[in-house]
Amino acid sequence: MATFFGEVLSVSSRAVDEDEEDENDEDEEILKELDETREVHLEWYQSNSNLMTDTNLIIAVGRNAASFLSVYVLTSASWEAVGHASVSNAGSQTICGQTSTEPACVFYRKKDNRAVILCQISGYIEEDQQFQWTEKVLGGFKQKGLSVTVLSDSPVAEYKNMDHASSSSSPFLLCLQTKSSTTNPQCPLLEQPNIFTGIQAAVLSHCQVNQIPAVAYQCYSDAISPDSITMDTYKLAFTSVGDIKVGPLPSADIFNKFIKTNHIQSNLYI
Amino acid sequence: MFIPVEATPPSFKGFTLILPAIAVGNVAQLAVDLIVSTLSMKRVGYMHTDCLVPMVGPNPYATSAEDAGEIHTTAEVYTDAEKKLAVLQIRSPLIQSRSKKFRKLLVSWIKASEFSRTVVLSSSHAYQRDDQQLKGTPLRYLVTPAMRTASGPALTELGWMEMERLSPFPGLVEAVPRLSIPGGGVTKGLFTDGCQEELCLAVVLVFCSEGDNVPDAFTLVNHLNEWLLLVDNDKRGAQKWKVPGSWRLLFGSSHPPSIF
Numbered sequence: 046m047a048t049f050f051g052e053v054l055s056v057s058s059r060a061v062d063e064d065e066e067d068e069n070d071e072d073e074e075i076l077k078e079l080d081e082t083r084e085v086h087l088e089w090y091q092s093n094s095n096l097m098t099d100t101n102l103i104i105a106v107g108r109n110a111a112s113f114l115s116v117y118v119l120t121s122a123s124w125e126a127v128g129h130a131s132v133s134n135a136g137s138q139t140i141c142g143q144t145s146t147e148p149a150c151v152f153y154r155k156k157d158n159r160a161v162i163l164c165q166i167s168g169y170i171e172e173d174q175q176f177q178w179t180e181k182v183l184g185g186f187k188q189k190g191l192s193v194t195v196l197s198d199s200p201v202a203e204y205k206n207m208d209h210a211s212s213s214s215s216p217f218l219l220c221l222q223t224k225s226s227t228t229n230p231q232c233p234l235l236e237q238p239n240i241f242t243g244i245q246a247a248v249l250s251h252c253q254v255n256q257i258p259a260v261a262y263q264c265y266s267d268a269i270s271p272d273s274i275t276m277d278t279y280k281l282a283f284t285s286v287g288d289i290k291v292g293p294l295p296s297a298d299i300f301n302k303f304i305k306t307n308h309i310q311s312n313l314y315i
Numbered sequence: 316m317f318i319p320v321e322a323t324p325p326s327f328k329g330f331t332l333i334l335p336a337i338a339v340g341n342v343a344q345l346a347v348d349l350i351v352s353t354l355s356m357k358r359v360g361y362m363h364t365d366c367l368v369p370m371v372g373p374n375p376y377a378t379s380a381e382d383a384g385e386i387h388t389t390a391e392v393y394t395d396a397e398k399k400l401a402v403l404q405i406r407s408p409l410i411q412s413r414s415k416k417f418r419k420l421l422v423s424w425i426k427a428s429e430f431s432r433t434v435v436l437s438s439s440h441a442y443q444r445d446d447q448q449l450k451g452t453p454l455r456y457l458v459t460p461a462m463r464t465a466s467g468p469a470l471t472e473l474g475w476m477e478m479e480r481l482s483p484f485p486g487l488v489e490a491v492p493r494l495s496i497p498g499g500g501v502t503k504g505l506f507t508d509g510c511q512e513e514l515c516l517a518v519v520l521v522f523c524s525e526g527d528n529v530p531d532a533f534t535l536v537n538h539l540n541e542w543l544l545l546v547d548n549d550k551r552g553a554q555k556w557k558v559p560g561s562w563r564l565l566f567g568s569s570h571p572p573s574i575f
Contacts, residue, residue: 076412079412080412172368172369172410173365173410173412173413175368175369176364176365176369177365179369180365204568205563205564205567205568206564206568207563207564207568207569221371221372221373221384221386222384222386223386224385224386234373234383234384235372235373236373236383237372237373237374237375237377237383237560237561237563238372238375238560238561238562238563238564238565239372239373240370240371240372241370241371241372242368242369242370242407243369244369245371246369246370246371246389247369249371249386249388250361250363250369250370250371250388250389251363253361253371253386253388254318254361254363254388261371
């Protein structure tokens with residue numbers, strides 16, 4: 046539900062209230078102003094950053110997915126930042142768990158292959174902004190030859206299955222792909238009654254509706270913060286993404302840079 | 316908003332449209348699942364809109380391994396050409412600040428598609444019934460003036476109960492009775508829009524409470540079937556409706572045995 050201040054709260058109850066009585070002009074004006082604060086702002090540092098054909102777009106959403114890109118892919122010098130998208134919402138938090146004025150997501154392009162673009166989403170994009178984010182980002186790329194891969198995290202507690210053995214072997218990877226995708230995924234398909242929500246769902250919906258080849262990989266893990274085992278699971282997804290080298294097992298220093306900064310300061314056991 | 320699956324958009328002229336309101340217990344959405352699954356309806360398009368929370372999942376109506384991996388999105392339109400029936404299924408909540416926009420989009424799509432009639436399935440909080448509503452059937456209907464002309468006598472003959480207008484202040488004689496559908500989401504708004512836009516629209520709803528709402532879905536869809544005759548009415552009880560695979564584990568996985 047949306048509160049008066051415009052932030053969207055996820056309601057746990059399915060019960061719904063009756064529609065409000067028709068708003069008057071003043072209410073409409075307030076809602077319009079609130080809507081403007083929910084805008085997604087997209088900026089490309091160079092005017093043609095997104096206008097390649099045959100673009101291979103990889104989107105990482107979630108702490109482990111985004112950290113995987115940082116640790117395994119972006120450590121090499123062959124990537125340059127080419128744009129960012131920012132959203133304004135009260136729940137915005139970076140990988141570090143701090144509210145930040147840094148952009149919610151950054152786009153990187155491979156220097157030696159300008160058609161490969163990574164999108165690392167470190168903030169949280171609220172439900173009422175997900176569609177807009179997707180339309181602005183994907184709508185800005187040339188559709189010809191565009192292919193999309195999404196990496197996302199999910200708690201294993203949200204995975205529904207009769208067989209408890211499968212969920213006890215977390216982290217594990219499952220995927221969904223659009224009808225026009227010809228990728229041979231390297232992991233099992235997600236089975237009913239499970240679903241994807243969030244940015245990965247918005248992106249996959251957009252691609253399905255617009256007949257863009259896309260695959261979304263979701264890693265189910267019981268880790269609540271970035272960890273090396275969960276990040277390592279994403280390497281499987283990259284075997285079917287051409288022309289991106291996943292680096293060797295990083296050093297402990299690089300891992301510690303990402304894992305330590307998520308450590309919650311607690312005075313419980315002083 | 317409506318994007319067809321095939322290059323040539325389907326024609327809905329003369330079709331009956333059934334759509335669910337996102338309401339208490341998600342009863343209407345469960346009922347629509349039963350209709351699509353039982354009639355093996357074919358997906359013909361997507362409702363691609365920023366008014367709904369995005370979600371995707373594998374085919375909820377899969378009948379084989381081949382079609383199990385097909386992805387399905389937040390809101391989709393299915394048809395049964397032989398029965399001239401179209402169904403819109405909505406799988407996620409409305410973004411509350413956009414419910415009015417969604418109603419407008421729906422109404423304009425319904426008018427542009429030239430459906431012969433529209434049936435909105437819905438539900439309402441059982442605990443907010445007044446004394447007279449506590450008695451008898453929990454099922455109610457509403458019809459726009461255009462629908463009353465077309466189907467009013469048929470519904471009266473079926474013995475259906477029309478939704479009562481209730482006083483907002485019980486006991487206060489001066490208070491004007493008004494239509495109230497607590498827990499009905501956009502139902503009342505859609506019905507009002509239907510009246511204003513002269514749509515041939517009916518609402519069929521059931522009073523229920525949150526919980527295991529599968530029985531309520533069967534109640535609603537069996538009631539609807541008395542009028543629209545979607546499936547063979549000779550079969551009794553729940554057997555005539557096919558439960559989709561997506562209804563497995565509706566309340567989550569069971570507890571892992573390893574915790575004991």
